[in-house]
Amino acid sequence: MARSVYLAHTGGTIGMKRTAKGYAPKPGYLAEHLAAMPELQAPDMPRLAVREYTPLLDSADMTPHDWERIGRDIVAHHDQYDGFVVLHGTDTMAYSASALSFMLEQLAKPVILTGSQIPLAEVRSDARENLITSLLLAAHYPIPEVCIYLSGQLLRGNRARKVSASGFDAFASPNAPPLGTVGVEITIAWERVRPKPRAEVALQPLLEVSVGALRLFPGITAGIVENLLREPVRGMVLETYGAGNAPARDTALMGVLEAACARGVVIVNCTQCLRGSVMMSYATGQALQQAGVVSGHDMTPEAALTKLFYLLSKGLPSQEIRHLVQQDLRGELTSIV
Numbered sequence: 001m002a003r004s005v006y007l008a009h010t011g012g013t014i015g016m017k018r019t020a021k022g023y024a025p026k027p028g029y030l031a032e033h034l035a036a037m038p039e040l041q042a043p044d045m046p047r048l049a050v051r052e053y054t055p056l057l058d059s060a061d062m063t064p065h066d067w068e069r070i071g072r073d074i075v076a077h078h079d080q081y082d083g084f085v086v087l088h089g090t091d092t093m094a095y096s097a098s099a100l101s102f103m104l105e106q107l108a109k110p111v112i113l114t115g116s117q118i119p120l121a122e123v124r125s126d127a128r129e130n131l132i133t134s135l136l137l138a139a140h141y142p143i144p145e146v147c148i149y150l151s152g153q154l155l156r157g158n159r160a161r162k163v164s165a166s167g168f169d170a171f172a173s174p175n176a177p178p179l180g181t182v183g184v185e186i187t188i189a190w191e192r193v194r195p196k197p198r199a200e201v202a203l204q205p206l207l208e209v210s211v212g213a214l215r216l217f218p219g220i221t222a223g224i225v226e227n228l229l230r231e232p233v234r235g236m237v238l239e240t241y242g243a244g245n246a247p248a249r250d251t252a253l254m255g256v257l258e259a260a261c262a263r264g265v266v267i268v269n270c271t272q273c274l275r276g277s278v279m280m281s282y283a284t285g286q287a288l289q290q291a292g293v294v295s296g297h298d299m300t301p302e303a304a305l306t307k308l309f310y311l312l313s314k315g316l317p318s319q320e321i322r323h324l325v326q327q328d329l330r331g332e333l334t335s336i337v
Contacts, residue, residue: 003139011056012089025056046139059089083138097157102310154180222252235308244278248287261292270296
């Protein structure tokens with residue numbers, strides 16, 4: 001039997017049309033070009049079911065509500081298709097992929113997010129290869145994970161970051177090797193792929209929880225941090241220097257962080273560096289630990305933020321969330337033995 005893939009078109013550059021005001025989404029435009037692609041009729045290509053979302057979104061407009069909408073769509077069709085491809089703008093793709101990796105509990109089939117830097121309709125576009133390869137991967141490679149595929153690399157979704165605004169190689173996975181590489185051959189590192197779960201797939205809905213992110217900078221004041229941590233904030237990703245350091249001699253700032261942690265705010269320490277892990281071994285890092293801030297280890301800020309959304313939506317006590325943030329749930333961090 002022919003393999004089948006559910007293609008969810010949420011928007012993004014890949015399906016946009018050139019207009020007098022620049023590239024813009026147009027309903028039905030992508031479907032016209034898909035119908036004209038002879039490659040999709042090849043024997044190895046899967047049977048496609050295409051759903052175009054309304055409205056089509058630039059990924060800069062994506063919200064947690066949209067993550068949940070995509071997740072519900074996948075769960076509703078999980079048993080009917082061999083895999084799923086989500087067409088998505090690249091700007092916030094790492095957030096969506098990370099969020100879906102947590103929300104889709106017991107996922108047993110591949111979910112691959114892809115997009116492009118130039119629309120499919122343009123002559124010199126990266127969209128065609130990204131789309132075709134993503135469909136082949138979703139149809140023929142049973143990877144039970146949420147992934148991102150672009151420019152020859154299959155990345156675990158919650159490990160990926162957008163690293164270029166103009167290059168075709170727009171994404172990287174700084175702290176974890178790719179799950180697969182695509183050249184003349186498609187090579188999957190099966191030893192890195194997470195095992196297929198035995199339970200039925202389910203979606204964890206996201207509640208209206210207030211989560212934020214704050215990047216430290218020299219001269220940041222306690223007042224700025226205090227304002228950002230006011231109620232109703234329940235979780236915060238704190239992007240710190242190097243291996244997890246902050247201005248420890250600023251006792252007012254440390255006091256603000258300690259007070260927030262004491263009232264139940266979960267603050268996760270992630271490094272501003274593209275590669276590496278939070279160690280909190282310097283005195284400046286230990287001051288954060290003593291204030292109640294927990295280590296994000298080598299998680300990306302995108303993964304840490306969406307993980308907070310996910311865990312807070314489960315209604316767990318703050319102490320349990322602090323514990324789970326530091327555990328490997330979906331391959332998002334390197335376990336510390």
